[in-house]
Amino acid sequence: MPTSRPASGTISGPAPSTERLYYDDPLLIEFRAYVKAQSELDGKRTLILDRTAFFPEGGGQMADRGKLAGLDVQDVQVGTDGALHHIVDGEAPPVGTEVTGQVDFPRRRVHMALHTGQHILSRALLDVAQAETVSARLGETSCTIDVGIADVKERDIARAEDLANAVVDGDVAIRSFFPDAEELARLPLRREPKVSDRVRVVQIGDFDWTPCGGTHCLRSAQVGLIHIVGAERYKGGTRVTFGAGRRAREQLAGESAVLRALGQELSSGPRDVPAAVEKLRRELAAAREALGQTRARLAQRAADEIIGAAQAEGHEMIIAQLEDASAELLRAVAKRVTERPQAVAILAGSDEDGAPVVVARGSASNFDCGTFLKRAAQMAGGRGGGRPERAEGRIPAGVDWASVVRSCVEPSLGKKEG
Ligand SMILES: [Zn+2]
Numbered sequence: 524m525p526t527s528r529p530a531s532g533t534i535s536g537p538a539p540s541t542e543r544l545y546y547d548d549p550l551l552i553e554f555r556a557y558v559k560a561q562s563e564l565d566g567k568r569t570l571i572l573d574r575t576a577f578f579p580e581g582g583g584q585m586a587d588r589g590k591l592a593g594l595d596v597q598d599v600q601v602g603t604d605g606a607l608h609h610i611v612d613g614e615a616p617p618v619g620t621e622v623t624g625q626v627d628f629p630r631r632r633v634h635m636a637l638h639t640g641q642h643i644l645s646r647a648l649l650d651v652a653q654a655e656t657v658s659a660r661l662g663e664t665s666c667t668i669d670v671g672i673a674d675v676k677e678r679d680i681a682r683a684e685d686l687a688n689a690v691v692d693g694d695v696a697i698r699s700f701f702p703d704a705e706e707l708a709r710l711p712l713r714r715e716p717k718v719s720d721r722v723r724v725v726q727i728g729d730f731d732w733t734p735c736g737g738t739h740c741l742r743s744a745q746v747g748l749i750h751i752v753g754a755e756r757y758k759g760g761t762r763v764t765f766g767a768g769r770r771a772r773e774q775l776a777g778e779s780a781v782l783r784a785l786g787q788e789l790s791s792g793p794r795d796v797p798a799a800v801e802k803l804r805r806e807l808a809a810a811r812e813a814l815g816q817t818r819a820r821l822a823q824r825a826a827d828e829i830i831g832a833a834q835a836e837g838h839e840m841i842i843a844q845l846e847d848a849s850a851e852l853l854r855a856v857a858k859r860v861t862e863r864p865q866a867v868a869i870l871a872g873s874d875e876d877g878a879p880v881v882v883a884r885g886s887a888s889n890f891d892c893g894t895f896l897k898r899a900a901q902m903a904g905g906r907g908g909g910r911p912e913r914a915e916g917r918i919p920a921g922v923d924w925a926s927v928v929r930s931c932v933e934p935s936l937g938k939k940e941g
Contacts (some may be wrong), residue, residue: 541607542574546699546723549635549738551576552626561615562608564600569608570615579607583659584638584737592622631738636768639697639740641748644668644765646713646731647686652679657760662860664720666770668763675761680754687749687823694744695782696730749774753868765928818852826859839865840932844924848872850879857883864888866893871924877905877922895932
């Protein structure tokens with residue numbers, strides 16, 4: 524580590540240019556360079572070199588990481604001044620020092636496969652579905668291509684994936700070069716260049732030509748695999764999520780592990796999981812049907828009982844607390860009770876969370892269920908409310924519902940609706 528010298532401060536005047544070694548050799552991971560300036564970017568210390576193999580974030584590709592003069596390179600960015608900043612932690616070596624840089628190769632290799640995979644897939648989507656790439660993003664966990672067409676057919680997505688993998692299997696050469704203006708004008712570029720000066724073109728066999736400044740594989744077989752994870756509507760177009768290379772293998776391995784675990788859970792092989800789930804679904808539907816019938820019988824019996832008791836006493840307001848009755852059962856009982864036009868059902872049940880309460884009225888009653896339940900539930904230390912026709916709530920377990928109702932039923936009678 525060189526002896527420390529005071530930082531030379533931020534640059535004034537034209538930004539120092541840096542030779543980008545990754546343009547010619549994406550596999551170059553160790554290099555030597557001179558420190559041209561110490562600088563700052565967003566309050567972080569940075570180094571500017573005369574040459575670098577570090578790729579700065581741009582064009583949808585993430586920045587490289589690695590080591591520079593023994594310091595961790597936390598990020599690499601092109602500043603608004605156009606200079607290529609290596610953001611390092613720790614004390615930076617002074618201007619003029621020769622330093623060694625090491626690019627984190629596994630990370631770079633993933634980006635090479637993803638970026639090359641993106642070019643191939645973008646071209647395949649264009650060829651198969653006339654779906655032009657509007658933007659592409661290669662993220663830490665997910666990579667996306669946004670195309671300008673909504674509703675790209677599932678069949679076309681599958682065909683594009685097949686075509687892309689055929690190009691991978693074809694092991695064609697990938698070349699990056701700076702054509703002169705005349706040659707550039709002749710190339711069948713997939714999209715217009717974003718820069719006007721020194722346009723770099725990435726050519727994948729005779730399949731695709733695209734202006735790009737990123738790091739790519741040198742042959743298509745190095746991509747290994749292109750896997751489309753899914754496609755969905757996005758901003759009037761379609762967003763295709765994909766993986767390539769190691770990222771694709773990890774995605775598939777993850778999905779395969781989930782499928783195997785599901786298979787074990789269902790005592791079936793991975794391929795039989797859909798049939799096993801379908802069987803479970805049928806059994807669940809049958810169980811729900813049976814439960815519904817039982818609940819209806821229970822509700823019928825409970826309703827008959829409480830209606831009978833109320834009739835014996837000669838009133839239409841039916842107040843009851845049903846042991847172990849869920850909110851669903853209470854709703855069913857209330858429905859039976861309020862088939863009588865003048866009836867009002869004020870019901871409480873009990874379950875593991877306390878006591879559900881349901882208040883409902885018959886078609887000819889003007890009882891305000893919502894207003895009543897709001898007050899009654901509050902008085903019982905719970906909460907509830909709803910419309911004048913019906914209301915629901917929940918009160919704590921162990922409350923004597925009948926006495927709560929009696930203590931506040933009179934004032935709410937005859938209240939106007941609304
Ligand atoms: Zn590219």
